[in-house]
Amino acid sequence: MQPRRSEGPFMSTQNSTINRDSQAYWNKRAATFTRDATSDYERWLLDLLALEAGEEVLDMGCATGTLAVPLARAGHRVHGCDFAEAMLAILEERAAAEKLPITSHLLAWEDDWEKAGLGKNSVDVAFASRSLMSGDVSACVRKLDAAARSRAAIVVPDSLLPSRDPRLLTYLGRSARRPRIVRNVTRALASLGRTPVFATTRTFRPMRFSSFDEARADLRRLAGPEPFTAREHRLFDAYAAQHLIHEEAATGSGKAGEQWVLDYPLPVTWVFIGWRADGSTWA
Numbered sequence: 027m028q029p030r031r032s033e034g035p036f037m038s039t040q041n042s043t044i045n046r047d048s049q050a051y052w053n054k055r056a057a058t059f060t061r062d063a064t065s066d067y068e069r070w071l072l073d074l075l076a077l078e079a080g081e082e083v084l085d086m087g088c089a090t091g092t093l094a095v096p097l098a099r100a101g102h103r104v105h106g107c108d109f110a111e112a113m114l115a116i117l118e119e120r121a122a123a124e125k126l127p128i129t130s131h132l133l134a135w136e137d138d139w140e141k142a143g144l145g146k147n148s149v150d151v152a153f154a155s156r157s158l159m160s161g162d163v164s165a166c167v168r169k170l171d172a173a174a175r176s177r178a179a180i181v182v183p184d185s186l187l188p189s190r191d192p193r194l195l196t197y198l199g200r201s202a203r204r205p206r207i208v209r210n211v212t213r214a215l216a217s218l219g220r221t222p223v224f225a226t227t228r229t230f231r232p233m234r235f236s237s238f239d240e241a242r243a244d245l246r247r248l249a250g251p252e253p254f255t256a257r258e259h260r261l262f263d264a265y266a267a268q269h270l271i272h273e274e275a276a277t278g279s280g281k282a283g284e285q286w287v288l289d290y291p292l293p294v295t296w297v298f299i300g301w302r303a304d305g306s307t308w309a
Contacts, residue, residue, distance in 0.1 A: 067229045067296070068092060071155055074225055074298050075179060077102060081150040084173055086135070087157020091117040091128070098126035105144060109134040135166045139173065146172045153179040156296065159187055163207060167214040174303045182207040185295035188231065191248035193290065197265055198258050200250055208297050220301040223308040227298075230291035234275075241270045241286040248292075 071093070077083065081102055088094045088106035090113050098104045098121065106117050106128050114130045121128040131142050135158070139145055152174040158166050159182070170178045183205055186192050190202050215222050235241035245266055254262060275285035300308050 065229070067227060068096075070225075070227050071181060071298065072096070074300065075151065075153060075177075077151060081176070084144060084149040084152040084170075086133075086152065086154040086170065088117060088130075089113045091120050093155060094128055095120055095124075095126065098128045099124070101127075103127040103129075105129050105131060105149060107131040107133040107142075107144070135161060135169070139169055144173050147175045148173050150174070150176045151178065153181075155181045156183075156188070158182055158207065159189065159205070160207075163210040164214040164217070167211055168218065171215075171218055171220065171301070171303055177300065177302050177308065179298060179300040180211060181296050181298050182211060183294055184208050184226065184297045185293070188292060188294050189247065190250060191245070191292055194245065194249050194262075194265060198249060198261050200258075202250060208299070211299050215299070215301055219305045220303075221305065221307050222299050222301045225298040225300075226295065228293065228295050230293050232291050233288035235286045237284065238270065238272070238286050241288070242266050245270065245288065 077097070077100075079101065082105075083094075083097055083102050084105045084107065085094045085097070086107045088104075088108050089110075091106060094104045094106040094117060104127065106114070107130075108114050108117075109132065111132060114132060117128065118130050120126070121130075131144065133139065133142050133144070152170045154166070154170060158180060167180065170180065184207075185204060186195075186202055187205055192202075195202055212222060233241075233244070235244060246262065249258075249262060269289050271287050271289045273285045273287055275283050302308055
């Protein structure tokens with residue numbers, strides 16, 4: 027394992043507040059984040075990527091290695107990129123334990139990818155799985171496209187963002203608009219002369235937390251922007267008391283630990299968008 031750390035500003039000045047908040051959130055979530063590609067979603071994505079033997083891969087927003095680890099086990103050299111140090115720390119431990127060909131990069135979309143060694147034609151395949159939700163979508167697509175010698179792909183939501191809970195929003199009497207990320211990605215690819223292919227799936231994401239305070243804070247985030255009205259405060263407190271459930275969870279040492287879960291999964295519709303870096307049709 028060869029950890030790399032980007033030099034210079036970690037985030038652009040324009041988006042620093044938003045991204046620092048997100049970084050802190052994902053660092054906190056690292057301990058309970060899914061580590062294994064066992065769900066239908068991961069299998070769906072790996073099948074669509076259809077990697078050829080020996081291809082070098084860039085996984086942008088790799089988290090703890092949900093996809094990077096199985097890809098490395100299959101013989102691919104993987105560059106795992108994430109802006110959350112805690113996620114990368116777990117990835118590095120996993121890669122070291124199995125001696126996997128994974129290089130970690132503390133890297134955000136806004137960072138200088140050239141400095142990280144991930145500039146033009148640096149890998150065979152570059153993809154981002156559920157890690158692009160906002161910001162300058164066109165710039166992010168261009169970075170993936172430039173890094174890929176052969177193919178690139180991105181998976182983005184085509185429903186409410188994963189950072190919103192439609193059931194809770196309805197309960198509070200709030201509304202939220204669907205994102206336009208699919209449209210924006212498609213437009214960015216058209217400007218590059220790329221021919222995208224599309225596939226769709228739906229997931230139901232379980233929400234697990236290490237404490238009640240963490241669970242309540244995250245549920246509050248899923249309700250949308252502050253401030254709450256007095257009525258929304260009362261409704262939210264009742265909702266959290268009803269739907270946040272305490273469970274016992276096994277720890278790494280085999281001892282029972284504390285875990286809080288939301289008693290229903292969050293539904294999200296995802297769109298896979300794949301393209302060839304030379305403008306030809308994805309086969």
